[in-house]
Amino acid sequence: MEDNGLPEEDNQEILQNLDESGQTEELVEMFEELPTPDVVEFLEDKPVQDIISYLSELDVEDQGRIFSDFAMDLQLQIARTFDPKKVANIFRHMYSDIRADLYQQLEKEEQIKLLPYLDKKTREDVIILSAYPPETAGGIMNTDFATIYEGMSVAQAMAKIRHDAPSKDMVIYIYVVDDAMVLKGFVTLKDLVLADPETKIDDLIDEFYVYAEVNEDRESVAKKVEKYDLAAIPVLNSLDQLVGIVGHNDAIEVIRAEQTEDMERLAGVIPSSEDEGYLETPSLKHFQRRVGWLVGLAAMGILSGMIISEYQGVLEKFLILAMYMPMMAATGGNTGTQAATVIIRAMSLGDVSNSDWLKVVLKELKISALLSICVAALTYLKIVYLSFQGLAPESFTIAFVGMTISLAIAIQVITSAVIGAGLPLIVKRSGGDPAVVASPAITTLVDITGLLIYFSVASWLLKVT
Amino acid sequence: MEDNGLPEEDNQEILQNLDESGQTEELVEMFEELPTPDVVEFLEDKPVQDIISYLSELDVEDQGRIFSDFAMDLQLQIARTFDPKKVANIFRHMYSDIRADLYQQLEKEEQIKLLPYLDKKTREDVIILSAYPPETAGGIMNTDFATIYEGMSVAQAMAKIRHDAPSKDMVIYIYVVDDAMVLKGFVTLKDLVLADPETKIDDLIDEFYVYAEVNEDRESVAKKVEKYDLAAIPVLNSLDQLVGIVGHNDAIEVIRAEQTEDMERLAGVIPSSEDEGYLETPSLKHFQRRVGWLVGLAAMGILSGMIISEYQGVLEKFLILAMYMPMMAATGGNTGTQAATVIIRAMSLGDVSNSDWLKVVLKELKISALLSICVAALTYLKIVYLSFQGLAPESFTIAFVGMTISLAIAIQVITSAVIGAGLPLIVKRSGGDPAVVASPAITTLVDITGLLIYFSVASWLLKVT
Numbered sequence: 001m002e003d004n005g006l007p008e009e010d011n012q013e014i015l016q017n018l019d020e021s022g023q024t025e026e027l028v029e030m031f032e033e034l035p036t037p038d039v040v041e042f043l044e045d046k047p048v049q050d051i052i053s054y055l056s057e058l059d060v061e062d063q064g065r066i067f068s069d070f071a072m073d074l075q076l077q078i079a080r081t082f083d084p085k086k087v088a089n090i091f092r093h094m095y096s097d098i099r100a101d102l103y104q105q106l107e108k109e110e111q112i113k114l115l116p117y118l119d120k121k122t123r124e125d126v127i128i129l130s131a132y133p134p135e136t137a138g139g140i141m142n143t144d145f146a147t148i149y150e151g152m153s154v155a156q157a158m159a160k161i162r163h164d165a166p167s168k169d170m171v172i173y174i175y176v177v178d179d180a181m182v183l184k185g186f187v188t189l190k191d192l193v194l195a196d197p198e199t200k201i202d203d204l205i206d207e208f209y210v211y212a213e214v215n216e217d218r219e220s221v222a223k224k225v226e227k228y229d230l231a232a233i234p235v236l237n238s239l240d241q242l243v244g245i246v247g248h249n250d251a252i253e254v255i256r257a258e259q260t261e262d263m264e265r266l267a268g269v270i271p272s273s274e275d276e277g278y279l280e281t282p283s284l285k286h287f288q289r290r291v292g293w294l295v296g297l298a299a300m301g302i303l304s305g306m307i308i309s310e311y312q313g314v315l316e317k318f319l320i321l322a323m324y325m326p327m328m329a330a331t332g333g334n335t336g337t338q339a340a341t342v343i344i345r346a347m348s349l350g351d352v353s354n355s356d357w358l359k360v361v362l363k364e365l366k367i368s369a370l371l372s373i374c375v376a377a378l379t380y381l382k383i384v385y386l387s388f389q390g391l392a393p394e395s396f397t398i399a400f401v402g403m404t405i406s407l408a409i410a411i412q413v414i415t416s417a418v419i420g421a422g423l424p425l426i427v428k429r430s431g432g433d434p435a436v437v438a439s440p441a442i443t444t445l446v447d448i449t450g451l452l453i454y455f456s457v458a459s460w461l462l463k464v465t
Numbered sequence: 466m467e468d469n470g471l472p473e474e475d476n477q478e479i480l481q482n483l484d485e486s487g488q489t490e491e492l493v494e495m496f497e498e499l500p501t502p503d504v505v506e507f508l509e510d511k512p513v514q515d516i517i518s519y520l521s522e523l524d525v526e527d528q529g530r531i532f533s534d535f536a537m538d539l540q541l542q543i544a545r546t547f548d549p550k551k552v553a554n555i556f557r558h559m560y561s562d563i564r565a566d567l568y569q570q571l572e573k574e575e576q577i578k579l580l581p582y583l584d585k586k587t588r589e590d591v592i593i594l595s596a597y598p599p600e601t602a603g604g605i606m607n608t609d610f611a612t613i614y615e616g617m618s619v620a621q622a623m624a625k626i627r628h629d630a631p632s633k634d635m636v637i638y639i640y641v642v643d644d645a646m647v648l649k650g651f652v653t654l655k656d657l658v659l660a661d662p663e664t665k666i667d668d669l670i671d672e673f674y675v676y677a678e679v680n681e682d683r684e685s686v687a688k689k690v691e692k693y694d695l696a697a698i699p700v701l702n703s704l705d706q707l708v709g710i711v712g713h714n715d716a717i718e719v720i721r722a723e724q725t726e727d728m729e730r731l732a733g734v735i736p737s738s739e740d741e742g743y744l745e746t747p748s749l750k751h752f753q754r755r756v757g758w759l760v761g762l763a764a765m766g767i768l769s770g771m772i773i774s775e776y777q778g779v780l781e782k783f784l785i786l787a788m789y790m791p792m793m794a795a796t797g798g799n800t801g802t803q804a805a806t807v808i809i810r811a812m813s814l815g816d817v818s819n820s821d822w823l824k825v826v827l828k829e830l831k832i833s834a835l836l837s838i839c840v841a842a843l844t845y846l847k848i849v850y851l852s853f854q855g856l857a858p859e860s861f862t863i864a865f866v867g868m869t870i871s872l873a874i875a876i877q878v879i880t881s882a883v884i885g886a887g888l889p890l891i892v893k894r895s896g897g898d899p900a901v902v903a904s905p906a907i908t909t910l911v912d913i914t915g916l917l918i919y920f921s922v923a924s925w926l927l928k929v930t
Contacts, residue, residue, distance in 0.1 A: 330905075351745075363751070
């Protein structure tokens, strides 16, 4: 027992060593013992034919368990290479949600070829689970749950679990149903173990369970799992029948996926609904996900051009203003993005709600007032000490020009922070997802307000139009 | 049983109705039945004195369970109002990790006042758990796990669990330890239930378990829970002794927190280590988290000023170039931010690794080539049809000027995408966290490269310097 408690790197080493020294029997034994993801990591690098021959050495339950953890494209490759009878056998022992995903990826003809080899229960399970849209509770749930009936005693319930459970992955909650599979409540396996065998299930049952509806958005399901610290949440159809469960691991996957969507939206990238990696996604699809915002915002750039052409006179006289235009725009964009990100995140974590809008705006005013002092001071010093005096007419001191530009930048910082924080609030208030207020949109918007502020302040203080 | 399967809103209604009709006894009964977060949601809005008197009605286990779920500042308020003996009693029944967090929030004198009332086991547990840094496995673990010994039979193990477990929240894995608490492996409660009572634990034990080290970074712990689909992960000290477990719910919390950090970093906001809400955080602290990047990048803006002053001659002759400067900068910033976000996310999800850098760069070249065609075409049409002809000298056609500017923008889109995708890769390669490549940093960088491209192309094609 000297090799217990191994971190995953060492597990890879064990497998590699057994493989290199040709100890196939011991290697296959390790496939049964080691955590599935480690076995999968080792196998995925091998040629498909090798994977298939390794799998064939395993008993069919282990085949199903390991196969379930392969990447989808590898599953497809193997399913197409293996003979249908063997595929059907693996199918029967796969996790039900992954099995349904694989089934959906098969071509129509491949599905039809496979179906006759499946037992009735597996076939029905696959077809039903494949029917739900992937963004719903139904689309992510599995059917690997254990049930008992009302009116049973603890001893009877335990007997039923012993009969049903070996095929289930993890048994934590035992769902109490009636003859029509209508969910009545649940007990935990621990409750059953601790209870007297004569106790009635009705006395142990927890009736106030949290559940998900089969058409419920998967994000809402994941939030329930998180809020109620559930190991799994039952999924009910419109007749209150138990049709599946969503486990904590599925909830984590959803949380990760939704976070990716949030980040992408914030950067002005349209999230993809498919679960493809960066390198696997074709360039054309990447292009489609980015081009909308990019071209849209570039088109809005026309406004900044118009503002500049409006103030052409000022610019011709004070070419120094052109020098600080990029810094002005960048600072505004940065301030707006910072504020928007902090607010969007606070809203998604539930720290800030719609009714807090005034508090948020006041807070951003305070924060940005402090920021504007720092940025304006820096700008002033920069202009005075690195003066491009030649760029301002003789009649104005560089100090005065510097003050003008610094004042404009200070105002820009404050308005940018308020716009950056305010936009997501407005979107949320009107029922939208605040994360759609992409950072590029804020950047472009504050570019425009920034130029207006810049040239208004300049033409007012420098008395030119 | 007509009220089973209630969603949380209805649970709030039940509590509200019982409260309004003064049915205190039934209300308190509901506190015992309903899911904890729903009870907490109802209670948190009440005055502290009311909360205390409600709590007093409950038995002490329920007190500990509900109290554990209160927000930290409410826990502190109650702990300071309640008498120390009662607080000690609640303490004994709180979740161990939350209890340690609360203990750390108490003033030194308050801690000293409380300690004598705690039983020896609770006292030691609190002091040990409080000792670990919050960013480590030790800082987030709890001690609510069940253990059995090697050499026991299943029947003996079940008897030990029946004896120990009632105080534990959820029992899924049972950890097998030796006399010195060194972890030997685990069995699941299901394994025990399914096994023959005479079976030896040694025959059921799973020795190749995944574990966390007590000083391991919490993000790495959460990733293990996610990768291996664990309901909980055991935490070992340097002597391989089992000192705690981290549950899937804690892992979700860590994933959320790390995600917030990533988003904030990407927006150029320094993540805060404390778990404070937006509104609770003082403005000064918000200011400190944002001022660094903002002023630093504004200081870098000096470079853009220098570039523009270098090309003063071009700008004076072609004031139209000033018109498209903001759009140029914005488009570059947007393209760079899009590319960086997609790559950072792909890296954090494990889709892209260091060795893929060439593939990523080639892919971004393809994507941005497509994007640049669209943006350049739009720019050209804009310039030609909304021509500010007056802004270019007579000797140049607006079409030629438009072509020049469009070409510059096309080059800018391509370089920005490559910079945006490349920077996180370089940071990762040199061992850093790619998310530190804040979007503001990329924006500022491509502003500078953009101006260089813009004026080089313009002065070359328009033959002015």
